[in-house]
Amino acid sequence: MTASKLILSEEQRASLALWYEVNGSLSAYYKLVSSFASMQQAWTAKLSAWRELGLHHTHLKRHQQTEQTITSINTVTAALEAGEYQLIFADQPQYPTQLLQIYDPPPLLFCRGNSARLQQAQIAMVGSRKPTAHAQKTTFDMAQYLAGVGYVITSGLAVGVDKCAHLGALAQAETSYHGRTIGVMGTGIDVCYPSQHQQLFAQIIEQGGCLISELLPGTLPHKHTFPRRNRLVAGLSLATIVTEAAIKSGSLITARLTSEQGKQVFAIPSHIDNTNAEGCLHLIREGATLIYHPEQVLEDVNAQLNSPVGYAKTEATKPVISTTSRLNKRSAKDESLPSSLTNSPVQSAFDADITIKTKVIIPEHLTVVYEQLDWHGQDLEALLVTTKLDTAQLISKLMELELLGTISEQGGRYSRL
Known part of the structure; x- marks a missing residue:
């Protein structure tokens, strides 16, 4: 899909308008979609009809401000035509089919870079924002190894383990597997967070990786946006590897979401006195699969590709072999x-x-x-x-x-x- 030539259909404009007016609220958006015959009808419905659905008063207020909604849509459309980013809707073939399997799939995704990565078999790698040197090295090497046999490494672009996972995948020298990484953002697609990762963001895009966000452009980081990001990291992937994490961390949220989605969680063990890795030890105690070599991941995960759930059976998934x-x-x-x-x-x-x-x-x-x-x-x-x-x-x-x-x-x- 060429972003510079993308023209939104009327239904797509209406979908974007609804997403704007409910400020990215999944529950409100799907309540509207299920209550009307089309996106257009939902968007053009009277305020009283929205009020009867029990929507939040802030959504009702935005629904009254039609001019602001149209301005927002036009701003996005201009950015799409300028090639600043892409926009993929849930009913389009470019939308990652694996996300359709989760409880609350985003109705649209903003994307920068190679969107074809979204349809390829992925493994998530997450962990501490302050990892030990050993955890950084392990993450980097394991990501490079897994990218080298055809997997896309998906993570959340945070400092620490996330960054090491992305860089490890980007370091894969084999040309056909170069740039196999996806960064899921907890901000709008046009907001670089953390700010020191501007070079990482650019490197992912330039080397054939992909950045995505379900949030509206301009959305700043907030404590509520990162759990949303974590569910997408888990939802996109066949399994999640936790290389090092504290007992109370976003990585364990991703691991829990992975398990709730019926997928496998892998954890790398560490010394029992390493408080920075207490979360991994907890995961292993609770049933996560202990690993110390990426081949152990391949043995378990590759079997899923014989009858992949959510992944399209395309050439994108075939290179991954146990x-x-x-x-x-x-x-x-x-x-x-x-x-x-x-x-x-x-x-x-x-x-x-x-x-x-x-x-x-x-x-x-x-x-x-x-x-x-x-x-x-x-x-x-x-x-x-x-x-x-x-x-x-x-x-x-x-x-x-x-x-x-x-x-x-x-x-x-x-x-x-």
Whole structure:
């Protein structure tokens, strides 16, 4: 859909007008929709008819101010024609079908970037706004890994874990999987919050990701807008991963909403004295699936794509494949798989590990570290000397090797598997 050429139909204008006059109230909007034969009839209905429905007095007041409503519609239309953002209505094919399965789907979505991402298979990643360094690294690497096998990483654009999840997906070097991330906003589509994320917002759009909001343009952040955002993060995704979260946090709200929607919640464990991760430990105690490697997510989530609920069966969902189950069902030259998966260095490492380690193939950029390791274990200081890398580079490569399942760490010592 080309935003610059979008012209709203009369029903779409009426839908937008209703959304404006009820100020984004889902209950009021759907009460109006169910009470009239069309959006047009609902919008042009007399004030007395709205009053009989028991709508809030602020909605009634806005309904009387027709000129302000028309001005608002015209402002949105001008922005659409200028290509500032897109507008997708619930009855359009571009609308994410998975959102139609939730209790209170938004009637419309404002969007910037590649709206095709909305129809692709997604995994949500959420967590603390003040994560530990380890949680940041784990989030980044896991998001990069999952994007590398075809999933879109969806999160809420907050500081901390959310940002790491978006950046991890954007860091996926494989061209066909570049930019696989969706940011769900708790503000209007034209309001950058937090303000320091202007570069992140631009990067998501430029690299083929997508930003969405159900809220009217100009809507500022409010404590009530973020739980609304969280339900969309959960609703868009097949499952939610919580990498680190306090016991009272928005991440646990997203996890609860995910569970209520009949989807799986994954939680990454941490030390029992890490108060910043108490929420994850609570989730595990309450039945969330404990994970420490993204392959464990793929094993559980990919099965849903055999009969996806809410996702259209399009090419967008096909690249996501469970490496564990796949190797039991195909030969090494299965033509049904995309070459970007079967030929990638990461995939080669998966194959080697799953086939009882008869052969280990390490990506070239990781060999400088892997070749210095043995099966007895070496500490970080020794590896810094032998690899001649700085601490950040070394830790990054060690984490990537761990995610590939080729090394392990125990007591601060790293060894081959």
